[in-house]
Amino acid sequence: MAVKIGAMRSVEENGYLSDESDFYGDEVAKHELEEKASTFDVAEWWKCKIPTLMEIAEKNMKTDIVKESVKLYNPYEGRGEARQLSETVDDFLARLPPATTPFSSTIPWIFIANPYRKAPQRKDHDDYSRTGEGPPDERSEWGAFTVTGNRLLQELTQIRHTLEKKKPGKTKAAITREVNADKDRIVKEILDTAKNLHCTTGKWMLFCDEAEVNAVWSVVARATADNDLGIAAKVAPDDGQNRKPRLMCIYTKDFTDMKDVSRVLHKMKDLGLVNNREKPIYYKCDAYTYLELTSANPYNIKASLYSSKDILQAKTEKQLDSFFYKKKKKDEGDWRPLEWE
Template sequence: MAIRKGAKVVRQEEMAYLSDDSSFYGDETVQKDMEERASSFKPTEWWEHAAPSLTKIASTNLASATVAKAPKLYNPYEGNPCGRQLNESVDEFLRRLPPASTPTSSRVPWIFVANPYRKAPKPNNEGELAEGPPDDDSQWAKFVVEGGNLLEELVVLKNKIEKEKAGSTKATITKALNVQRNIIVEKLLDTAVEMHCTSGKWMIFCPPEEVNDVWAVVARATVDNDLGIAAKVAPDNGEDQRPRLMCIYTKDFSDRADVTRVVQKLKELGLIETRGSKIYYKCDAYTFLGLGSKNEYQIQASLYNSGDFLGSKRPASKGKENGYFYKKKDHGDWKSMEYE
């Protein structure tokens, strides 16, 4: 065989180190030990206890990695023509039900939009569709009965006081009535909390020519989880000059932190100062009991106004008669607000 010029010729004796007699395999003791280990080696058992390599760890992590799941969305108005559906964008919803021109009807008594990130059951037949989405544990029918009993108790107390203080000055009678009225109000609010009937709303009244624009801001902020649990607006009832009512709902009227957060967001959105006056907050418990602005029981229909939260004055520790009520976390009772 020809040999390339310059190549090194390896003689046969130089290949001896590859023979079976070479120390390449170790001495007899080493070879015996290796043979014993090979004969007793159990691959399955070794794989069960073997420490995974970095490559194995990386492969396992890659295989188990999952894309972040989209949050579950909820809609108590799903399937109801008067509410936004989950499969329609906010723009589509606003085009389908513009409050300025959508006529009031039995199918659309109000126009609703829900916060899709807040779990809420569908309203039942007790009439909750007229107000904010209820909780799973809400007992509205029972509350209306017990609340009605408390109002009747107030009527009895009023008649008793007027009879006992006949001949007294009007101021004396009014003072005695206010004391009893505030006691009944405290009982009403505590009963509402106990029965999970705590939804309430900030109320905005705006001219018909502005209602579409204002509603668009509220609807988008509600869907984006920037406001409360839901919102509604009155459709066109044919009275063009009448201001439209818009309600921005919160879950719990006794949760002042959340009530404050929502009204501050409304301010940031420019929906308070542009109205030219304060806006008011009313609990749905009062609405279900029919306690309007001029109710026969002379109960203040609104729990709060925006000035209570956005003004420079702070509530004083001493309450006043028949004022705005709030729950004091440290005492657990209802106190009325008085400003310093």
């Protein structure tokens, strides 16, 4: 008791516990505690720490507060074939289930937008979201792009016709090989024009069977509404052809932003929409869609820009960046869009 009373006097007189106090334990206990303190890794502890239920709840509450404070925007507002801000995602899915919603002139596609995308400030911007593709940037000049793009395609057609007249004995394959250099140049000009005029929206194209379309669309729609995927998504309604796969498009803002294009694809993989061991899916820019560059286009231009297989295999940002423009080995000064086999 004398030791404890002495220790208490030390607290009263000096305001702290003396080193002689057994409050800290005996010498062995103090040595063990000091050794633990000297080797304690704070960063590793935080890394491995399992959050408590209270911490999880607080984090979710903060996320909800941030989302509620954002002014929501819907480029498809007022359109019956799209989700409205006034309805929940569940209500939207129940109102327009793609498996049974018939195709019509008023419902050529079923749309949902990412409501957390910033609303455009310009009132006179080209609203190409009404033509069936991704919501445009407010700086987009789709009219000017379409004019320039078609002019470039006409130039490519004229080059081919000129070669055919000059070399009537040449085979079609030989003419195509001679035209390829001009084709690469013109494709680059088309993509550069799209970038310069802010016409950069594009989409990952996902096909699924009739029996799965409602379930897959539900995953895509919810992730889009929660700001987890891209800027918007759409799905084809029922056109009466039951055996035909349904197309879904998951839109991104900029086909030149490989980091974002890759992020959306990896999120699709996390959601179980893409499997890198199965048949790949492809990414197409809206610029090609507006120029009607389908897989059977007469210019022999690859209709898609990227493959999920190649993007998912990329290990570094440098590899990702190389997927948009790729240097020819024989001419380091010449560039062309990467074309997938």
